[in-house]
Amino acid sequence: MPELPEVETVRRSLARRAGGARVVSVDLRRPAYVTGARNDRALLLGAQLKRLERRGKQIAIIADSGRALCVHLGMTGGLRVLQGTALEPTHTHILWRLRTPAGAALRLAMTDPRRFGGVWTFRSFDDLIRARWADLGPDALTVTDEHLADALAGTTRAVKAALLDQRLIAGVGNIYADEALFAAGVHPAHPSHRLARRRAHRLAQAIRATLAQSLEAGGSTIRDYRDADNAAGGYTARHAVYGRSAEPCVRCAGRLGSAVIAGRTTVWCPRCQRRPRPWAPPRAGRSPHTATRG
């Protein structure tokens, strides 16, 4: 489920609630959810949670022991802090018991009904970066106009497909790809390399602005997404196109269209997001301006 704003919201709430806490016990209930060493020490038993980092849709939990966990939430994953007698969520694959510096007992639950996410264990944050983050593009929240323009110039794919490719830009998923394309007035099927550089810059600005606005609202809540505090996101109501197929465009009131592009349901406004003019072969003799090929 979660895209960059939701993952960053989880990271922040986790840092606030469990930062500095020590791992008292580890209960790994579904070993297959973890890749790499699966022993207690690899899962940070006895260590203190020191730093929480994020790149795109992935979170790194770095302990004072130097060890690091990489968490990818997939479609339905969540990291939830439970206090007191709070009920444990269903599909909890790992449960950590923590003790905060102030002495409070907390539980941290890694939940993921569909199990498209996962946890990877590493001896160090450097190892994590090498194994999992080295191939990711720059984080979408701070991607530069120049980087996105260069990345798009290098591929012929539909721009929507390019935005979903985490090697080009990290953190954009199906919701924010559609939202940013709408905000920039770019048709999702526009061939990436044919997008004018000026429009690629505008798209980069739209990506940053859309993600920042959603982050400010605590992300989007579709179905079961919750942050580490179990709070729902407030951005869903502000979606201009995602989930609004056949509804009126917020800008021109025209009917929003949808189709499967890059294997994902895509919604856009046919009037506000024009298709590129199709290339037509020049026909000789029709106009004095028609180029004659040698």
Next chain:
DNA sequence: AGGCGATCCTGAGGGC
């Protein structure tokens, strides 16, 4: 190179 479909899973929602 990249489109496409299948695949990994569970759950929600609609139609009947």
Next chain:
DNA sequence: TGCCCTCAGGATCGCC
């Protein structure tokens, strides 16, 4: 109430 179908925030793989 239940059954059957479709669809869902992600990402990878093999095949054309």
